[in-house]
Structure formats: C-alpha cells, structure tokens
Amino acid sequence: xxxxxxxxxxxxxxxxxTVTLSCTYDTSENNYYxxxxxxxxxxxxxxxxxxxxxxxxxATENRFSVNFxxxxxxFSLKISDSQxxxxxxxxxxxxxxxxxxxxxxxGTRLTVIP
Amino acid sequence: DAGVIQSPRHEVTEMGQEVTLRCKPISGHDYLxxxxxxMMRGLELLIYFNNNVPIDDSGMPEDRFSAKMPNASFSxxxxxxxxxxxxxxxxxxxxxxLAGVLTQYFGPGTRLLVL
Numbered sequence: 001x002x003x004x005x006x007x008x009x010x011x012x013x014x015x016x017x018t019v020t021l022s023c024t025y026d027t028s029e030n031n032y033y034x035x036x037x038x039x040x041x042x043x044x045x046x047x048x049x050x051x052x053x054x055x056x057x058x059a060t061e062n063r064f065s066v067n068f069x070x071x072x073x074x075f076s077l078k079i080s081d082s083q084x085x086x087x088x089x090x091x092x093x094x095x096x097x098x099x100x101x102x103x104x105x106x107g108t109r110l111t112v113i114p
Numbered sequence: 115d116a117g118v119i120q121s122p123r124h125e126v127t128e129m130g131q132e133v134t135l136r137c138k139p140i141s142g143h144d145y146l147x148x149x150x151x152x153m154m155r156g157l158e159l160l161i162y163f164n165n166n167v168p169i170d171d172s173g174m175p176e177d178r179f180s181a182k183m184p185n186a187s188f189s190x191x192x193x194x195x196x197x198x199x200x201x202x203x204x205x206x207x208x209x210x211x212l213a214g215v216l217t218q219y220f221g222p223g224t225r226l227l228v229l
Contacts, residue, residue, distance in 0.1 A: 035217070044223070
C-alpha cells in the first residue's frame with residue numbers, strides 16, 4: 001500500500017518570503033505521479049502542480065516548484081514570493097501509473113502573514 | 115469550462131433521513147470520483163467510475179452508501195439512512211484518462227451535517 005506523509009501540520013511564512021512544504025511517500029512502484037493540491041478556506045480542492053516520476057526535471061508552475069528526489073521518495077513544494085492568497089491547507093498526493101486511486105497525505109496548514 | 119459542479123453546497127439533515135448528493139463532471143471527462151473528507155480520516159476515496167461504470171467501490175463505508183452514474187454528465191451519492199458519523203465534506207472529482215495521466219479536478223464539495 002502507498003502511504004504519503006506530511007510531517008508539518010502547520011507552517012507560517014511572511015508575505016513575499018519563500019516557504020517549503022515537505023512530503024515523503026512510500027511505494028514499491030517505479031512509475032507514478034505526485035501532486036500538490038491546495039485547499040483554501042472555501043474548501044475547494046485546487047491542483048497546484050504535478051510531477052511524473054519518470055521525469056528528472058522538477059515541475060514548475062509560476063511561483064510554485066517542486067524538489068522531487070525519487071531515490072529518497074521525497075516531494076517538497078516550494079512557494080516563492082508568498083501571497084496572502086496562498087493561505088490554505090496543502091495536500092500531497094500519490095497515484096500509481098495505470099491506477100486511479102489518489103492517496104493523500106494529512107495536509108499542511110500554511111498561513112501567510114502580512 | 116464550468117468545472118466540476120456539485121449540489122447542494124450545504125446539507126443539514128436529521129439522523130435517519132435519506133441524503134442525495136449530486137455531481138456534474140467536466141464535459142468530456144471519462145472518470146468520476148467520490149471522496150469524503152473528515153478531520154479524523156482525512157481524504158478518502160469512496161468510489162470511482164469509468165465511462166459510467168463503477169470500477170472500485172471498496173471505499174464505500176457500508177451498505178447505507180450507494181452511488182450511481184446514469185450518464186456521462188451526472189452522478190449521485192446517496193446515504194440512506196444517514197447517521198451523525200456521516201457528517202463530512204463530500205467531494206466529487208473528474209479526470210480524463212489519457213496516457214495514464216489522470217489529473218483529478220475537484221468540485222467545491224458538499225458539506226453534510228447529520229444531526
């Protein structure tokens with residue numbers, strides 16, 4: 001079974017600063033996908049970024065980037081130039097290639113301080 | 115695109131009543147997922163459909179829960195009878211199965227409170 005661990009229940013960052021959220025996972029699979037979802041107070045789940053395990057290059061989406069370390073089974077999210085609208089719960093998720101189940105971590109609550 | 119649409123957004127009911135949650139996936143998507151989110155258990159996959167056919171319902175908690183997808187643009191999750199422990203946020207998500215890249219797009223959720 002796949003497990004996803006987010007060891008930081010809560011984090012805070014000053015507006016305009018950079019913050020990194022940690023995620024580790026456990027799997028015996030070689031091909032899979034990793035995701036970060038954002039859940040603001042509205043409760044909507046919003047896809048932030050996606051990484052394919054076969055790609056060595058780290059995914060980037062504007063101010064959001066990941067540090068994917070396959071050997072270490074680590075998938076951290078870096079948010080640059082933090083904005084107040086980044087305040088949300090952030091969930092790391094895993095999906096095996098060819099499967100459809102998303103396995104979620106327990107989430108990290110990020111607060112951006114003005 | 116309108117995104118995944120769920121209704122109602124909020125539902126308050128009394129124990130024993132039937133509850134029906136509705137979902138309209140993104141047009142053209144061939145996978146539909148139902149999730150439940152609680153403080154205790156986090157996000158759990160309840161069931162998912164491919165081309166309107168239920169593929170995996172192993173996450174459905176018990177027989178009180180049932181889900182249907184009569185066509186490509188509509189799905190329901192029904193709880194009968196409801197119990198207070200069913201109180202949660204229920205999410206519907208959809209995705210397009212292309213080359214194994216199944217990025218799921220979530221609806222806004224239905225917040226259910228069973229008294």
